[in-house]
Amino acid sequence: MATGAAPPTHAAPSKYCGTPLSAAENARIAKFSNLHGTSSSPTFATLDDLTARQRDIADILAAHRDWRGLFAVGLDGVIKDAVSPVQRDESSLRSPRYAKTLSIDLVSRWLDAVHAQWTGGPLPQWWAHYFTLATHCNLPPARVAMAGYNAHITADLAYTVAAARSRPEDAHDFYRIVDNIARNGNVIPERTKRIYGGDLWGLWQFYFFGRGIDRVVGAGVASNLMLRAADDGYNTLTFANGLALQQPGSHPAVDGAITALWQTGEVAFDVLSGIGGLGTPRPAQTRAPAGAGAR
Numbered sequence: 001m002a003t004g005a006a007p008p009t010h011a012a013p014s015k016y017c018g019t020p021l022s023a024a025e026n027a028r029i030a031k032f033s034n035l036h037g038t039s040s041s042p043t044f045a046t047l048d049d050l051t052a053r054q055r056d057i058a059d060i061l062a063a064h065r066d067w068r069g070l071f072a073v074g075l076d077g078v079i080k081d082a083v084s085p086v087q088r089d090e091s092s093l094r095s096p097r098y099a100k101t102l103s104i105d106l107v108s109r110w111l112d113a114v115h116a117q118w119t120g121g122p123l124p125q126w127w128a129h130y131f132t133l134a135t136h137c138n139l140p141p142a143r144v145a146m147a148g149y150n151a152h153i154t155a156d157l158a159y160t161v162a163a164a165r166s167r168p169e170d171a172h173d174f175y176r177i178v179d180n181i182a183r184n185g186n187v188i189p190e191r192t193k194r195i196y197g198g199d200l201w202g203l204w205q206f207y208f209f210g211r212g213i214d215r216v217v218g219a220g221v222a223s224n225l226m227l228r229a230a231d232d233g234y235n236t237l238t239f240a241n242g243l244a245l246q247q248p249g250s251h252p253a254v255d256g257a258i259t260a261l262w263q264t265g266e267v268a269f270d271v272l273s274g275i276g277g278l279g280t281p282r283p284a285q286t287r288a289p290a291g292a293g294a295r
Helices: 023-032 044-063 067-088 096-119 125-133 141-163 168-184 187-196 201-209 213-218 224-232 234-244 251-274
Strands: none
Touching (some): 023 044, 044 067, 044 096, 067 096, 067 141, 067 187, 096 141, 096 168, 125 141, 125 251, 141 187, 141 201, 141 251, 168 234, 201 251, 224 251
């Protein structure tokens, strides 16, 4: 390019499903997701700052129907409709400080994953899997979305439970938040349908309430762990894993248990996707020249 020439105005194509992000939008996502030097103190100010950052990222990706935002748009809705109301109702919590610590750490893990994705940093395998699925435009969008929720709830939340130094008596606040998400979780499939056209209802019921486990068993792939997840709930197993992570010498075994539970969910979602549990897959040729230069 000649010196002084205007930069190109079009966005560079990339492998991600959706329409291209501009260089400026990619830079904004990298900036919003950069938590270096920000506060992690368990306060409303910290939680509100993280919420605003996540919402800005979700809005950019949703505007382009970029599939990397399939998880982000639901998270934005559930923070507003389920998480924030619980956090603001401090009288219903055993330890408001602990509850804020949980939410702040958990949202921070997602933002850290976004920042790593946009800047080429290392990613946990569950988030690397989610971003990879966002390039598979022949999949139902709901399949990709559930990879995000599985990473968030099954894996990240377990490490958040440990990082918050949770104790069995903290289960009250843990389940207070999780139960409110389940009760108000319709915002997740509703936003996924409205913004991305993804039919998430069936799989959301499977994940939170174990409904439809018979369809997975009928496909001959339900492991004992999958049956336990359906009976006890992924959240119960996640809390137990977070407690166990704090025991001396337990990390290798518990890391393995977390990975196994995450993989169990992914197997179930693949099976349900294949037998129509997630709606009708899109044909591969519908992929737009996607996302921009972000990784």
